[in-house]
Amino acid sequence: MVQSFEQFIQAHKDEITALQVLYSKPYKQRLTFDAVKELANAIEKPPYLWNESQLWNAYAALEKSKVKGASGRRILTDLVSLVRFAIHQDNELIPFPERVNVNFNAWVATQSRHSGEGRNPEPFTRDQFHWLEMIRDHIAANLSIEPDDFELPPFTQQGGLGKVYQLFGDQLSAIIEELNETLAA
Numbered sequence: 011m012v013q014s015f016e017q018f019i020q021a022h023k024d025e026i027t028a029l030q031v032l033y034s035k036p037y038k039q040r041l042t043f044d045a046v047k048e049l050a051n052a053i054e055k056p057p058y059l060w061n062e063s064q065l066w067n068a069y070a071a072l073e074k075s076k077v078k079g080a081s082g083r084r085i086l087t088d089l090v091s092l093v094r095f096a097i098h099q100d101n102e103l104i105p106f107p108e109r110v111n112v113n114f115n116a117w118v119a120t121q122s123r124h125s126g127e128g129r130n131p132e133p134f135t136r137d138q139f140h141w142l143e144m145i146r147d148h149i150a151a152n153l154s155i156e157p158d159d160f161e162l163p164p165f166t167q168q169g170g171l172g173k174v175y176q177l178f179g180d181q182l183s184a185i186i187e188e189l190n191e192t193l194a195a
Contacts, residue, residue, distance in 0.1 A: 011060070012068050022052065028045040028046050042154065076102050087153055141168070149190065
């Protein structure tokens with residue numbers, strides 16, 4: 011199955027948008043949830059009939075030392091991790107949400123360092139950090155976040171778009187852009 015999946019990727023890298031983006035990594039072209047859905051639909055059709063869990067388990071059986079989270083529940087965004095591993099962009103196969111979390115922690119550490127150079131050692135208030143964690147979780151499940159997403163749960167339960175603007179002000183657009191680029195990288 012692993013070999014067939016890797017052959018599928020190679021054969022369709024110029025046809026399926028998600029594969030085009032993952033192969034070329036153009037700086038201003040971001041991978042979208044719809045593009046990953048298109049890839050998922052393609053691999054679920056005959057003759058393949060694959061899903062994220064089957065592929066993950068196949069890699070775990072072949073390369074156990076390089077595969078993390080084999081027993082966990084797979085989500086659609088894990089396809090990004092599977093493709094990156096299959097085309098050797100990543101040398102470890104870890105669930106996409108875990109990679110997002112690692113990238114988030116590194117981003118927060120960078121913000122703290124830059125903030126410490128100024129007058130305030132903490133870059134974010136407790137409320138801001140809570141929102142950043144919700145944004146992180148949204149990106150882990152959906153690959154990116156856009157302002158319209160703040161009108162969806164769980165954001166609406168916390169005050170929605172108005173609240174996030176109140177917390178981050180004119181920095182919001184820059185933070186969204188930076189998190190979209192950094193966390194899904």
